[in-house]
Amino acid sequence: MSFAAAATRIVILCFSTLIPSSLPTSAHAEDIDTEHLFGFMIGTDVGSLGERELQSQTTGRFSKAGGQYRALNQELELEFVPANNFRIEVGSSFGAFNINGVPGLEDRRQMNWQGASLDLRYRFLDRRTAPFGLTFALETHGNRLDETTAEPASNFGTELTLAIDRELVPDRIVAAFNLMYEPEWTRFSSTGLAQRESTAGGAIAVMAQILPGFLIGGETRYLRKYEGVGLDEFAGQALFAGPTAYLQLSERSRLTFAWSTQLWGRPTASTASLDLVNFERHQARLIFGINF
Template identity: 65%
Template sequence: MPVATHVFRAATIAVTLFSGITHAEGIDSEHIFGFMIGSDVGDAGEREFQTQTTGRFDKGAGRYHAGEQEFELELVPVENFRIELGTAFAGHDIRDVAGLDDRRQLSWTGASLDLRYRFLARETAPFGMTFAVQSEGSRIDDISGAGAWRYGTTFTLAFDREIVPDFAIAALNLSYQPEWTRFSSLAETEREVTVGAAFALMAQFRPGILLGGEARYFRHYDGFGLDALSGQALFIGPTAYFQLSERSRLTVSWSTQAWGRASGLRAGLDLANFEHHQARLVFGVNF
């Protein structure tokens, strides 16, 4: 069955579930998730500075540690529309990993632009819905750390809904991420795409403290036609959000590949296209 059909059915189910839940508001979903996004985009005139640290670990035999440190400026110029400008540094520590050169380096990667528009707000609709487009240009390949010109765009449709007023919120993300990579040592351009569906549930045990988890499923394809599946993986892990003060916040998330399979292999994980473990730490402050 075509992937588009699965995505459409998932969106239909999510809309049906969320629309049948009693209306509530109170939890701001903009920053409470680790690897996912919420439908809230902030208030008009709001400005924030954010640092996001992401680590990716383990590709089977050998040592694989990769990390990215992003610095981002978030602006909400008008109601329901958010702009985020960012730049990042990446580090790689790779040794004896099949298919990858040994490497130990830290370098500046490039810049990113994230645009989000909220079409439905939970205050006036049965559920929140936001469409996000994040574009990124990089000087290195994010997996191998090799010199390359890489450009990728992630299109995300985010839904969320408070299922228990002021206590529990559920979210669904549907994503499509095409990437172009041209390695400095090669004359060819690689084209690939990752399609994903993610679900999260967070509960507010105390004001400003939310605990929960995220489950994310990805399918990776060679080329843009969605007909050459190269691998798939399911990530599951906990997420915690802390409102540190009136202006500052912290989100911590850990995700483990619980199941996966690379095309042509019988292994229980796909460590060719994905990592075994991923972690993220996000700190933000309003000004």
């Protein structure tokens, strides 16, 4: 059994043990809120006016082209909604790395504070009153470690996301689409070398509410990596897909888990069937949030 299959089976087993005691017994589906429904994507909901949330987001990235590669990012975020259809999120993150024998990367085993982020979202269309929901998000971050090599660096990036979603079956099935573009600037502290790169891509997801407050589905992402912030020189591409599960733990708390595996990819000037130079083989994300 592969590592991805084993991990997915464990997650499903964990959720199956939680369902009987955690979910309401009513057979009526609850309203679907897509704000925190997905793992690697975003929905168009942004919360209600005056709403405040504390969120923990843990992201793991595993396996490169040879050797051992594990990167873990733990981010704590504070979200609040100061105006209708507008959400602000500020966050701080720590990074942990275990890199050993990976071609092109120095061996590292460390954990340190990584950086801070600011996420702004504005909803232009509400799917409850329009044919579909439409939200634009701008997330900017500054890091003191390179997220791939773990080298000390000054790293700045901005991720622009256009999100669209629509309920295919009211309160039962929802579909979402994201269009993403992320330019990044990095200057490595040890050498002074500067690097500019960008990532662009699209993603789709479908989630179904099988019990009140419990949704399962999947996300598929196609990503392209470029040298230069203006999509200058193509460097590689990858297709990721995997399951997502969302569980409403209580009226104020929630849990989201997503696992994504690279199904196909290719770095430039290569005949490989996976791009393990610009991307990882597996990615996982666990999100816990609570309103206060």
